[in-house]
Amino acid sequence: MVYKIKLVKAKKLGYCKGVEKAIKEAEVTLDSEKENKVYLWNDLTHNVRAKEMLQDRGLLKYNQEAEKGSLLLGPAHGLPKQVKNHLINQGLSVKELTCPIVVRLLESCLQLINQGYFLLILGDKEHSEIKYVTSYLPEGKYQVFLNPAEVKKLPARIALVEQTTQSLVDVQKALGHISLMSDVKELLYRNTLCQEMVERQKEGLELAEKVDAVIVLGDKKSANTRRLFELVSSVNFRVFLVSHFQELDGLPLHTFSSIALLSGASTPMEVIKEVEDYLNAYT
Numbered sequence: 001m002v003y004k005i006k007l008v009k010a011k012k013l014g015y016c017k018g019v020e021k022a023i024k025e026a027e028v029t030l031d032s033e034k035e036n037k038v039y040l041w042n043d044l045t046h047n048v049r050a051k052e053m054l055q056d057r058g059l060l061k062y063n064q065e066a067e068k069g070s071l072l073l074g075p076a077h078g079l080p081k082q083v084k085n086h087l088i089n090q091g092l093s094v095k096e097l098t099c100p101i102v103v104r105l106l107e108s109c110l111q112l113i114n115q116g117y118f119l120l121i122l123g124d125k126e127h128s129e130i131k132y133v134t135s136y137l138p139e140g141k142y143q144v145f146l147n148p149a150e151v152k153k154l155p156a157r158i159a160l161v162e163q164t165t166q167s168l169v170d171v172q173k174a175l176g177h178i179s180l181m182s183d184v185k186e187l188l189y190r191n192t193l194c195q196e197m198v199e200r201q202k203e204g205l206e207l208a209e210k211v212d213a214v215i216v217l218g219d220k221k222s223a224n225t226r227r228l229f230e231l232v233s234s235v236n237f238r239v240f241l242v243s244h245f246q247e248l249d250g251l252p253l254h255t256f257s258s259i260a261l262l263s264g265a266s267t268p269m270e271v272i273k274e275v276e277d278y279l280n281a282y283t
Contacts (some may be wrong), residue, residue, distance in 0.1 A: 009061040016265035018099030022076035046222040069119040078132025123163030148177035156185040165224035209258040213238035218264025225264025
């Protein structure tokens, strides 16, 4: 008898719209600048395979020896203000490929601060997206936090926004905590979540309850991939975070009759196809 795993794929796999847009723009730029050097600040997105694919097309990692007049591409998470100014002063031409949803987050932050609110940002202060956003905000007008317990004494008027890849569960916890603080007289919540991320998380939770195991495909550096993994792990204890198909060799696949396949927002379809082929051929 041939043993076959039932593979259930999420409807939303591969790049999100923001990452897809940034990568397409990078590819078009590389094609039109074949005679010139094109550099990238850090990673366009948090996925090693996606990075290697662009490097194969000629994209160079930025270094201090970058030639004046060369073009530099900013990451999908955004290029911090001070970094952009430094690069321009160095004589580089900067092209920003920031995700429109991240730009919208920054615009919301500035608008709320201008309206007199003290801004709370639910997010990771070490993440590229938050570093980009806060580089444009006035000092003393905001606080970034991950754990609601970090939020202590506050002004009377508060506005809450979040990193675009946060989960609704964490947002609700934060709102509940802040609303109970006695010094807060007004609490305004502005939803700055990426709706596509919300839908991926929702679908992942639904699929995880229907299968024996779940494979989440993506880079371990990717915040949205890790968050998807953590959320799904809350309803299924057989969840595996996998970067490429070779990592499947060490998994107890023979013990599962059904597996759900999910992916982070920066995972190339090439990686997904390799994993899908591996699982379909598994006996």
